[in-house]
Amino acid sequence: MVIKMELCHFISDHQAKEVVRSMNxxxxLNALCDVELVVDFERFPAHRVLLASCSDYFRAMFTNTMCESARTSVPIKNVSPCVMRIILxxxxxxxxxxxxxxxQELLPAASLLQLHSIQQACCEFLERQLDSSNCLGIKAFADxxxxxxxxxxxxxxxxxxxVExxxxxxxxxLSKEDLEGLIKRENIAIDGSKVSIFEVCDTYAIRSIVIMLEQSKLESRKTLPRLSLKxxxxxxxxxxxxxxxxxxxxxxxxxxNEWSLLPPLPTRRRYVSATQLGGQIYVIGGYDNANRLSSVSVLDCRVMQWKTVANMNVRRGLAGVVSYRDKIYVAGGFDGSSRLSSMEVYDPNxxxxxxMPQMTIGREGSSLVVCADMIYCIGGYDGMTILRSVxxxxxxxxxxxTVTPLSVGRSGAGVAVVDDMIYVCGGFDGSQHLSGVECYNPRMDMWSSVANMHNARCYSSTAALEKKLYCAAGYDGATLLNSAERFDPLSNKWSPVAAMSTPRCDAGICVYQRY
Incomplete structure (x- = not known):
């Protein structure tokens, strides 16, 4: 048999679907599955490769150094078993x-797990359901x-x-604020014409509507439990x-006393800074293993999705960052060639x-905090000396x-404020990694010592949460840490709390609130 030397390119429209059908x-049958997703004690066998190919959330979980990447059983929080079954x-x-x-359960779960096609399908479903009885609720849910x-x-x-x-x-x-925002719109249709409510109602009538609605809700509010911020x-x-x-x-x-995963950063970063403003987490600067960065990524905590905003004017790693009066201040850091004394401020509007005006000295590895309406930049490294200066x-x-300096020089210390007192935890003094903690009283311009941490920690993550001081992760001179501990200023004692899944140092940290 003689076969001509020709090429035949065959493309199957069904192969990929057949592969997925077979995996299903x-x-x-729970055959060849390499992970179990545990949701409220119910177990769902699955294949890592398929989950990772559909979701950036699972891709980050299974391809990074997180402990989940090696576990055969992975807990999933904030998703019900019923919804997880639908998603799989x-x-x-x-x-x-x-x-x-x-x-109403499926859309938030799809957002958390970064399954955008499901989120879009939920939105299309809700759009088809719009009517005069539910449109306000659907808009609030969408927002x-x-x-x-x-x-x-x-x-x-x-x-x-x-009118309907x-x-x-x-x-x-509707709340008073939502009602006032609604009735001020210019494009409301009444009797077939788009007008402002102010064109058909006088100010007294509008005020009367607001008062009437507030009174009508007064009794029902007494019987409803109040939601508290966490x-x-x-x-x-x-x-x-x-x-x-x-x-x-x-x-x-x-x-x-537990840690859970949030959507991973869009870009891997160390030497990174973080702060919270307006219910959003800002991740600023850092180092991607090639360059110091000026970029800023923002996590919207309502929907757990990342976006980008304007870059800083200067590339910075190991910079100090703090939020103050609806703006973000960043100072110091290292741009790849020199330690910076510059400061800049971000206006989200x-x-x-x-x-902004420069500091008196360039420094990296310092910390920035707000206390009593003043911004403090503490410690750090100027390229030659570990700094005590503040x-x-x-x-x-x-x-x-310049105010009273630290008792010892510290670079990479964790800093946070509790009850108008500044606490500086650990760091590196040029010869050893520290467990000691100093406390600054801004009214007296004086430092004092408090109880040492259980672990020495440099480039750890420190924050104030519910009037306690938390210090997590870092480097002790020999090992990257995933442990965390909590300090109670009233008892002057440190106690361990749950460990993170991922050992690390040079991380950003902040505290945010939500219902």
């Missing part, structure tokens, strides 16, 4: 059933989970059907066991950084001064 059969059926079968009973297109569709529906919307219970349940401590990025920058983000809740910046006068 194996999953149902979609991952394996590309089919999902969304209904009124599951959409909470940052579903911009759904929110815009709901708002358009509200404005076009305003005000007849339903959701309108009566504080969470978040640690981002850093330097991991593989001698590389990492993108792992972990969150600590003190009530349950303008999405713009502006240079600079204080007055934002009103725009001026730096």
């Amino acid at each position: 059969q194996l999953r149902k 059926d979609y991952v394996y079968a590309e089919s999902i059933t969304i209904n009124a009973d599951n959409v 909470t989970h940052n579903c911009t297109e759904l929110s815009q569709s709901a708002e358009k529906f509200i404005c076009q059907n305003f 919307v005000i007849k339903h219970e959701e309108f009566l349940n 504080e969470y401590m978040v640690i981002v990025g850093g330097f991991g066991l593989n001698q590389q920058p990492i993108d792992v983000v972990e969150q600590f809740e003190s009530k349950n 303008l999405d713009k950084w502006e240079m 600079n204080r910046f007055d934002p009103r006068e725009g001026r730096w001064i």
